[in-house]
Structures are given as structure tokens and as C-alpha cells.
Amino acid sequence: MVLITGATGFVGHQVVHRLRVHPARPRLRLLTHRRGLPNCCAETADVVTAGLTDPGSLSEVCDGVDTVLHFASAITDDPVTAHAVNTAGTQALLAEAQRSGVRRFVRLSTTAVHGPGPHRGEPGSSDRPPSVTSASRLAGDRSVLAAGGTVLRPGLVHGVGDVWAVPALARMISGFPHWINGGRAKLSWISVEDLARTAAALATRPEPLPPSLVLHAAHPDPVTVREVVTTLCRHLDLPLPRGDVHTRDLGTRLGNRADPALLQRLAQLGEDHWFDSAPLWSLTGLEPGPGIAEGFAACAPWYRGHLDDVMAPPVPSAG
Structure with a gap:
């Protein structure tokens, strides 16, 4: 049985779909806190109600479970909530998994825990998470790795339902329509479909996973900022950036009242942030789908249909 x-x-609902149609057809147990589940999920899975911030509610949720896919997290600026869900909540679920004899524990994290970079293949600096959310997720990651579990760290993720990666970049394009360092920086991207496929493959792999493993999840070929931005502008009817600004000049161009967080995000677009994902593809035995430049057309209609909603900053929540 797989607990999700x-x-x-x-990402989680895509993983549920992939496992429901997987040839191995594992039994599923879905842990839900507040949100209702689609009927198709409720009809084909064991649904339990529990909260990561309430360790008592997690009692016995892992009984009979072989694999845990821990994809829930809180994206928030509140350090108390972030710690309660991403750090302490992960530790509580991990303890229950260990008590129940769970064989495999896979935690969904993010490459953001590695800090601002630059990163070229491997993490290029000591872990300096840039946000409250990333810092709390890194602390949770460390607990999972110390227990011998697996941490899956995707780069930027695009696809139907994305209210973070593409919308944030689209907002930056609209608010600062200039290339930064020529758009030459390379990034790690992955489609939500590929991320779900790899997670399902990890969950159903017959052999045990190597202990204390970090896997970076991305398309094998890094993509340049220029390629990504050009793709988004073409499919979302956004104007292409004009001119070029070096990262050292961003502060001057934005002015003394520039939001430090915005300045940091723009500066990151001028540096490489890509990670070697070959171990993930080798371990799962899967072939990656198309990269964002080739595959974005498939999800572009959804983004266009939700552009007004996704262009507004999303409300942080536990997901």
C-alpha cells in the first residue's frame, strides 16, 4: 500500500492519477487534512483524515503501508506554520512510518533549499534557503535523510494547475521587461507530468531505494532563461523583453525603493540554477518527456484560461 x-x-493529484493507472496497481491510502477529494480518488483509495500538525491524529495511518509519498507542505511566510507543517509535521509522519515498519519514505522538496547559487549540476554553495518555507523544508529533508529516506527535489515545475513557477516568471516579465545578463542563465525545469511519473516509479520500484538519497528532478537538458521567456511570451501573448541589464545594475534600474525580495528574484534569473537529474532517470528507468520549450504548448491553453488568476500572487497554503 502507498500512503500519499x-x-x-x-503535484500530488497527478501522482494519484499515475498510480491509479500504473500496471502494478498498488493500493492507495490518501491522507487529507481539510480539502475534499475528487470522487474518482475517494472511490479508488482508502481516505484518512489527519493533520501533520497533530501528531496524535497520525496514529496508525501508516499501518499496512509499504511506501509513503510525503508531498504535503505549507508555502508560507509564517515561520511558526512553516515549522509546524514542513519540519515538525514531517518528523511526526516519519516517526509513525518507522513505528509501522514502512519500507520506503519519499519526501517531495525543492531545489530552492540549496540557496541562491549559482548552481551548475551540483549544489554550488552551502545550503542557504532564501525563504521561510525553504528553510523549514530543508530541516524536514534532513530528518528524512537521517532516517534513510529519499528526498526528491524538483526545479521549477510547469503544467496544468501551476500557480507558482510560470505565473511568477510572467509577473516578472511584465513588471521588468528586460533581459538580465542576456538571458543566458540555465535553469532546471520539469513538467508536472514527468515529476508525477518519476514519483510513481519510485513508489512502485521492486528493488529498495538506496538509503539517504537526494534526487534532483528536472529535464536532463537545462534550458536558458531566454528560451523559457521566449516560450512563455509566444504562448501567453506577453511582450518580449527589450534591452539587457547586468545583475550588478539591477538596484540602480529599480531605484532605491525597490522591493528587496523582487531584486533577489530578478538577480536569480541572471545566474545558473540547474542540477544533474541523470540519477533520477537512471533509477526509474524512464525516458523524459519534452522540455518546456517543446512541451509548453500542451498546457498553454490552461494558463491562458487562468491568466488573470495566476498572474495575481497566490495565497500561501498547505498543499
């Missing part, structure tokens, strides 16, 4: 947390989230 965050099953209603952007």
Missing part, C-alpha cells in the same frame, strides 16, 4: 500526503495538491 498532499494528494489534492498540484
Whole structure:
């Protein structure tokens, strides 16, 4: 049996779908906190109600479970909530999994825990998470790795339901329509479909996973900022950036009242942030789908249909 947390989230619901149609047809148990589950999920899975911030509610949720896919997290600026869900909540679920004899524990994290970079293949600096959310997720990651579990760290993720990666970049394009360092920086991207496929493959792999493993999830070929931005502008009817600004000049161009967080995000677009994902593809035995430049057309209609909603900053939540 596979226990999945965050099953209603952007990535989690795709993983549920992949496992429901997987040839291995594992039994599913979905842990839900507040959100209702689609009927198709509720009809084909064991649904339990529990909260990561309430360790008592997690009692016995892992009984009979072979694999845990821990995809729930809180994306928030509140350090108390972030710690309660991403750090302490992960530790509580991990303890229950260990008590129940769970064989495999896979935690969904993010490459953001590695800090601002630059990163070229491997993490290029000491872990300096840039946000409250990333810092709390890194602390949770460390608990999972110390227990011998697996941490899956995707780069930027695009696809139907994305209210973070593409919308944030689109907002930056609209608010600062200039190339930064020529758009030459390379990024790690992955489609939500590929991320779900790899997670399902990890969950159903007959052999045990190597202990204390970090896997970076991305398309094998890094993509340049220029390629990504050009793709988004073409499919979302956004104007292409004009001119070029070096990262050292961003502060001057934005002015003394520039939001430090915006300045940091723009500066990151001028540096490489890509990670070697070959171990993930080798371990799962899967072939990657198309990269964002080739595959974005498939999800572009959804983004266009939700452009007004996704262009507004999303409300942080537990997913």
C-alpha cells in the first residue's frame, strides 16, 4: 500500500492519477487534512483524515503501508506554520512510518533549499534557503535523510494547475521587461507530468531505494532563461523583453525603493540554477518527456484560461 500526503495538491493529484493507472496497481491510502477529494480518488483509495500538525491524529495511518509519498507542505511566510507543517509535521509522519515498519519514505522538496547559487549540476554553495518555507523544508529533508529516506527535489515545475513557477516568471516579465545578463542563465525545469511519473516509479520500484538519497528532478537538458521567456511570451501573448541589464545594475534600474525580495528574484534569473537529474532517470528507468520549450504548448491553453488568476500572487497554503 502507498500512503500519499498532499494528494489534492498540484503535484500530488497527478501522482494519484499515475498510480491509479500504473500496471502494478498498488493500493492507495490518501491522507487529507481539510480539502475534499475528487470522487474518482475517494472511490479508488482508502481516505484518512489527519493533520501533520497533530501528531496524535497520525496514529496508525501508516499501518499496512509499504511506501509513503510525503508531498504535503505549507508555502508560507509564517515561520511558526512553516515549522509546524514542513519540519515538525514531517518528523511526526516519519516517526509513525518507522513505528509501522514502512519500507520506503519519499519526501517531495525543492531545489530552492540549496540557496541562491549559482548552481551548475551540483549544489554550488552551502545550503542557504532564501525563504521561510525553504528553510523549514530543508530541516524536514534532513530528518528524512537521517532516517534513510529519499528526498526528491524538483526545479521549477510547469503544467496544468501551476500557480507558482510560470505565473511568477510572467509577473516578472511584465513588471521588468528586460533581459538580465542576456538571458543566458540555465535553469532546471520539469513538467508536472514527468515529476508525477518519476514519483510513481519510485513508489512502485521492486528493488529498495538506496538509503539517504537526494534526487534532483528536472529535464536532463537545462534550458536558458531566454528560451523559457521566449516560450512563455509566444504562448501567453506577453511582450518580449527589450534591452539587457547586468545583475550588478539591477538596484540602480529599480531605484532605491525597490522591493528587496523582487531584486533577489530578478538577480536569480541572471545566474545558473540547474542540477544533474541523470540519477533520477537512471533509477526509474524512464525516458523524459519534452522540455518546456517543446512541451509548453500542451498546457498553454490552461494558463491562458487562468491568466488573470495566476498572474495575481497566490495565497500561501498547505498543499
